[in-house]
Amino acid sequence: MENSLQILKEELLRTFGAATSERTPRQTSVLKAFADMDKELAIIMERYIYIAQKNGDTIPFMAESYAFFLDETEKEERYFYSEGHYRYSKLEEVFHSVYDDEVYMKKYMTGLAVSLLLWPQHKRFFVFFRTFLQTHGKSKGAYLEVGAGHGVFCLEAIRAGGFSRYDVVDLSEASLDLTKKMTAEFVDTHDIRFIHSDFLNFARKEQYDAISIGEVLEHVETPQMFLDKSRRLLKDDGRLYLSTCVNAPEIDHIYLFRKIQEVEDLFASAGLGIDEKLYVPYKNTTIERSERQKLPINVAYILKKI
Amino acid sequence: MDILKELQPIFQDVFDDETLVITDETTAADIEDWDSLAQIRLVVAIEKQFGIKFAFGELQNTSNVGEMIKLIQKKRG
Structure with missing residues (x-):
């Protein structure tokens, strides 16, 4: 290896x-x-x-x-x-x-x-995510990941977060399967539930200490509903890690954020405040130029209830 | 208007530099920000300006602005 x-x-x-x-x-x-x-x-x-x-x-x-x-x-x-x-x-x-x-x-x-x-921006986000886990990880806490993707972030959550329980929800069975294999091979944690579901139909009464929604909002039709639901699932002192992108076309990106403010307006409407944030404009440019010229911008946040 | 003059403002806009001056010999290596995304934005802007269409990768195969101009001339007929 x-x-x-x-x-x-x-x-x-x-x-x-x-x-x-x-x-x-x-x-x-x-x-x-x-x-x-x-x-x-x-x-x-x-x-x-x-x-x-x-x-x-x-x-x-x-x-x-x-x-x-x-x-x-x-x-x-x-x-x-x-x-x-x-x-x-x-x-x-x-x-x-x-x-x-x-x-x-x-x-x-x-x-x-x-x-x-x-991609250099991915490295910065990975480091930001790790800091989130190290700061808000709880030995007796519960962690929810929405959208497992390739399983890499989930593996890091288990490795660096130190939570006692993990729920992973994804619409894609293939993603869940890959994440399941990654975690089974490399971490000694048995308390992981893999839930094959649309997050909006995901029914849990309990709340979480930390929730991660990485690179998901741009894939959904109704990001506001995602955020509203996330807030309901977050404990009062919990934190939500969220990353998304502005003007970043990919075949399966369906919700277009044209400005960073549009992302942050959704947070405010959902009753979520920004604790920390990371903006990564297109290489060698400023946020102002990236927005004006519709160049891709990656953003990540640590959010809390307000 | 010759094609080079028409390309001038397109390049200035894409690279966000009003002082940028291109010549037939200008290549991607001469402009620091000329990456794959800038190339795509150039393709789209040139297509709109000249009312032509490039096949995927066609303009990418040109090695300098002079070759780009020849391709535009050919497309315009």
Whole structure:
């Protein structure tokens, strides 16, 4: 397992161009990402690769999937700048075009997971998330994760949060399965419940000390309802970690935030206040320029009840 | 108006730099912010300005502004 990241790096470089002295832009990005890598994130990603390999995925497949993910992202960026909005706005459309296509989804999700390792903003968010866990983790507390995705954040929550009980809810069985395998392999925690459900239909009377909703709001039609429900599930002294994005087209992003203020207005309407925040504008730009030119902005928050 | 002059404000807008001056020889390496996203924004802005359509990746294969202009001329017919 120790050399898996090195093999992935070499495979990515091979995928993105010939081994000549002149690097392609994608090769340059890969080299920079590996040079700047967060050590803790690297450990988590090694674990992700280990599980993916056990599931039959090869490292060349992961590199190929990442290239596919970049191509798909560029297609959506082109659509967005041409039309002024995301391609889809309804969950049903995304189910029909994307989520129901198993082969497409497998490559897309694998590519997305690799992007966690390689995109600089993801590293910053991972560090912010870890700080949230270290600050608000409770040895007798309960943790809820909404949207497990590739399982990497959930694994970190268990590793760094030290809660006594975990609930993980996701609409995707494949995501839950992957997360289940990740946690079973690497953490000695038995008190994890995996719930296959739409979060809005997720019925629990109990409340949580910490809730994490990472990169979910842009995938739903009614983010306000998500936030309202999250507040109801949060203990009075609990904290909610939330990340989302502004002007960031992807095939399955259906709710378009055009300004950061639009995100924060939803918090206020839900009765949630901002404890801490992290804004990451597009590289080398300011928030003002990113918003004016509709460049992608990533945002993360630690929220509390008000 | 020649194509280079029409491209000038497009580049200034995409790179948010009113002082930017491009020539036929300008390449992505000359402009620090010229990455894949900037390239996509250039493609969309050029398509709108000249009423043409590029296939996916077509404009990316040009190595400098001069080649870009040749491709635009060809597309306009």
